Amino acid sequence: MQDIRDAILADDTAALAGLSVPESYKGITVHADEADMFEGMASREKDPRKSLHLDDVATPEVAPGEALVAVMASAINYNTVWTSIFEPVSTFSFLKRYGRISPLAKRHDLPYHVVGSDLAGVVLKTGEGVHAWKPGDKVVAHCLSVELEAPEGHDDTMMDPEQRIWGFETNFGGLAELALVKTNQLMPKPDHLTWEEAASPGLVNSTAYRQLVSPHGANMTQGDVVLIWGASGGLGSYATQFALNGGATPVCVVSSPEKAEICRKMGADLIIDRSEEGYKFWSDPETQDPREWKRFGQRIRELTGGDDPDIVFEHPGRETFGASVYVARRGGTIVTCASTSGFMHQYDNRYLWMNLKRIIGSHFANYKEAYLANRLVAKGQIHPTVSRVYPLHETGEAANDVHHNSHQGKVGVLCLAPEEGLGVTDTAKREQHLDGINRFRGV
Structure with missing residues (x-):
């Protein structure tokens, strides 16, 4: 593995192509025999530092249409948190289900799960039938894994009945020294970004693009008023930039003055600090308070000059969904994913049906949407939101930060990269966008 790292750092493609693939590598795993370790505990009490392990794992066979990538950096997403605390279910149920569809998929059904749905790195080996990528190519990966053997997926690949999220519903994810991906997950690494910066947008950037910009989501247009929950967070920070x-x-x-300042640095002027203004949408754990919905809606109109949101960008879920449905304008759209505060949503349907509003479910992105989202990053129009970076062996700590929302933007993880700041090949473009790239650093 050290030879692979050295060849990548020296940008020696010939040397890299001549190296043999290691029989094993280090990866961050959860273990099937620990799936009940947090049973009976409240979600907030479950500790990813106890369930995420740095293990030596066997290198999987590279099948046709696949690539083995040497991972320089990765990042933490909420799906890694969910995997680590075994909520809402153990991901081993996903791996078992996947393993039943074919002999090759059976490789994923193991007593350990190598996690992670982001990466930036270098192609190490490709399987048969791969022509678009070769060893030495610098890449990032989106996390859509599809089989495309059924007709449903050929209009929108997210509709494939065998659609899965790599590193969450499949094995051999990106929080590791090596990762196994389908080659239709690969995209060019933005050349002005470091490895950790390039790794961080993948999942959230593509998710926000489909949810907000794509015709499959809210189909945002110029002049739309877009209410963005958690606007400085991993997902919301990209939605803010897209808007x-x-x-x-x-x-x-947002929920603090510091987070409000981040939004201002991104260029946003209309900001609601919900902690400072004291919004409490639930009067008790079972009862929402419509008076708070109304107060919230009035505050939005004060900021916009009387306009209600054309689009509500929803991802907290249970805690905020009733308010989101209420404040959207007549004929407006509530587009939702993730539900990080709870999956069981409650809202007053009168405000939806009588005002002709729409709720749209959105999940990750298809290959074209992921490619278009990555292209905007490569052009310097959308910037990474890395605030902090951990070494691979401290992934549990990084996931705990995200679990307790003690982070801003995205939390990166160094895998084979020995330090931050490596991997840039276009320094002129980087200098042009340096303020945007570093906007979240140290926050």
Whole structure:
């Protein structure tokens, strides 16, 4: 593995192509025999540092249409947190289900799960039938894994009945020294970014693009008022950038003055600090308070000059969904994913049906959407939101930060990269966008 690292750092493609693939590598895993370790505990009490392990794991066979990637850096997403605390179910149920569809998929059904749905790295080996990528190519990966053997997926690959999220519903994910991906997950690494910066947008950037910009999501247009929950977080920070980049007006909802300042640095002017203004949408654990919905809606109109949101960018879920349905304008759209505060949503349907509003479910992105989202990063129109970076052996600590929302933007993880700041090949472009790239650093 050290020879692989050295060849990548020296940008020696010939040397890399001549190296043999290691029989094993280090990866961050959860273990099937520990799936009940947090049973009976509240979610907040479950500790990813106890369930995420740094193990030596066997290198999987590279099948046709696949690539083995030497991972320089990865990042933490909420799905890694869910995997680590075994909620809402153990991911080993996903791996077993996947393993039943074919002999090759059976490789994924193991008593350990190598996790992680982001990466930036270098192609090490490709399987038969791969022509678009070769060893030495610098890549990032999106996390859509599809089989495309059924007709449903050929209009929108997210509709494939065998659609899965790599590193969450499949094995051999990106929080490791090596990762196994389908080659239709690969995209060019933005050349002005470091490894850790390039790794961080993947999942959240593509998710936000489909949810907000794509016709499959809210189909945002110029002039739209977009209410964005958690606007400085991993997902919301990209939604805020897409709104600004696309001529919309974001109304950024945050939970502290520090997070409000991050939104201002991104260029947003309309900000609601929900902690400072004391919004409590639930009067008790079972009862919402419509008076708070109304107060919240009035505050939005104060900021916008009387306009209700054309689009509500929803991802907290249970805690905020009733308010989101209420405040959307007549004929407006609530587009939802993730539900990080709870999956069981409650809202007053009168405000939806009588005002002709729409709720749209959105999940990750198809290959084209992921490619378009990555292209905007490569062009310097959308910037990474890395605030902190951990070494691979401290992934549990990084996941715990995200679990307890003690982070901003994205938390990166160094895998084979020995330190931060490596991997840039276009320094002129980097200098042009340095303020945007570093906007979240140290926050």
